[in-house]
Amino acid sequence: MAIASSSASAQIQKLVDATYEKYKDVDDGAVATYIPELSKANPDHFGICLATVGGEVFTAGDWEQEFTIQSISKAFAFQMALEERGREEVAKHVGVEPSGDAFNAIELEATTMRPFNPMINAGAIAVSSLIKKGSPEEGVRGFVKRMEKAAGRPLRIDESVYMSESQTGNRNRAIAYLMLNCGIIDAEVDHTLHQYFSQCSLLVNTKDLAMMTATLANLGVNPVTKTRVFDFQFIKDVLTVMFTCGLYDYAGEWAYRVGLPAKSGVGGGIISVVNRQLGLAVYSPKLDARGNSVRGILACKELASHLGLHAFEFTNVGSSFIEWLI
Ligand code: GLN
Numbered sequence: 001m002a003i004a005s006s007s008a009s010a011q012i013q014k015l016v017d018a019t020y021e022k023y024k025d026v027d028d029g030a031v032a033t034y035i036p037e038l039s040k041a042n043p044d045h046f047g048i049c050l051a052t053v054g055g056e057v058f059t060a061g062d063w064e065q066e067f068t069i070q071s072i073s074k075a076f077a078f079q080m081a082l083e084e085r086g087r088e089e090v091a092k093h094v095g096v097e098p099s100g101d102a103f104n105a106i107e108l109e110a111t112t113m114r115p116f117n118p119m120i121n122a123g124a125i126a127v128s129s130l131i132k133k134g135s136p137e138e139g140v141r142g143f144v145k146r147m148e149k150a151a152g153r154p155l156r157i158d159e160s161v162y163m164s165e166s167q168t169g170n171r172n173r174a175i176a177y178l179m180l181n182c183g184i185i186d187a188e189v190d191h192t193l194h195q196y197f198s199q200c201s202l203l204v205n206t207k208d209l210a211m212m213t214a215t216l217a218n219l220g221v222n223p224v225t226k227t228r229v230f231d232f233q234f235i236k237d238v239l240t241v242m243f244t245c246g247l248y249d250y251a252g253e254w255a256y257r258v259g260l261p262a263k264s265g266v267g268g269g270i271i272s273v274v275n276r277q278l279g280l281a282v283y284s285p286k287l288d289a290r291g292n293s294v295r296g297i298l299a300c301k302e303l304a305s306h307l308g309l310h311a312f313e314f315t316n317v318g319s320s321f322i323e324w325l326i
Contacts, residue, residue: 020060029286029294037164049210070265213279259310270296
């Protein structure tokens with residue numbers, strides 16, 4: 001894809017800036033506190049980043065502020081599980097059905113006993129069990145390395161968030177033991193939870209998330225470094241589950257109003273993928289009752305509607321506004 005003309009770039013930057021301005025004073029929602037360390041986030045922070053598959057990056061606000069990726073890691077961990085274990089094996093451990101329930105629901109499918117999908121905690125813990133390695137350090141290193149390639153820069157785990165969640169994560173422990181009881185995960189429960197909590201505690205900024213998302217959009221190749229990060233044959237699996245399950249019990253409403261594969265996290269991040277075109281990321285730590293970033297949702301809705309990004313947009317007959325601009 002060609003590099004955007006300077007006027008097209010200026011137009012996109014203007015829209016990103018205008019979206020930031022429009023929502024910067026929205027004060028609804030509350031910072032997550034159930035992981036005590038997350039309550040220290042500055043509720044005013046608000047960052048936006050849009051990265052195209054051509055390598056152009058547009059930012060606004062606090063895009064350099066680091067925060068933990070939390071549940072956004074679930075999309076990338078699912079990709080890794082598919083690559084490492086293949087579709088059939090992964091499908092024995094996790095389904096692809098929207099649960100319609102909260103991200104931390106303690107429930108499994110009635111007959112298969114699998115967690116509903118990999119975007120909720122139960123499914124993501126099952127995925128962590130699949131991608132963990134011989135030692136806890138090795139498994140976490142493998143995940144961080146892959147995320148570094150996707151972001152295009154070195155990343156690290158926030159040890160205080162990890163400790164905070166590990167000390168208080170008894171609901172996730174309950175989910176894991178339920179899955180052990182049902183034969184979905186193996187008996188290495190602590191090892192699996194170490195992998196899961198570590199994945200959630202990866203520190204990123206809004207631009208990192210946008211680059212990681214643009215890498216998914218770009219068939220698995222980082223648009224700036226040109227490094228192949230993900231096996232493209234599984235990206236459609238990941239995007240499909242993000243589309244139907246990425247925002248938990250808001251997923252239907254999201255698909256209706258925004259129409260993009262997406263994933264949110266309780267750290268306040270949210271990503272949206274426009275396949276073959278761009279990655280969009282927003283950070284704002286105040287969450288709604290379902291655990292999704294309030295300003296994150298507003299900013300994604302705004303940008304998707306202005307740029308005609310909805311998957312079934314009537315103007316989107318093979319090309320959207322942004323493809324036309326670039
Ligand atoms: N680490 C968090 C948890 O397991 C992730 C949840 C989220 O981001 N929705 O509760």
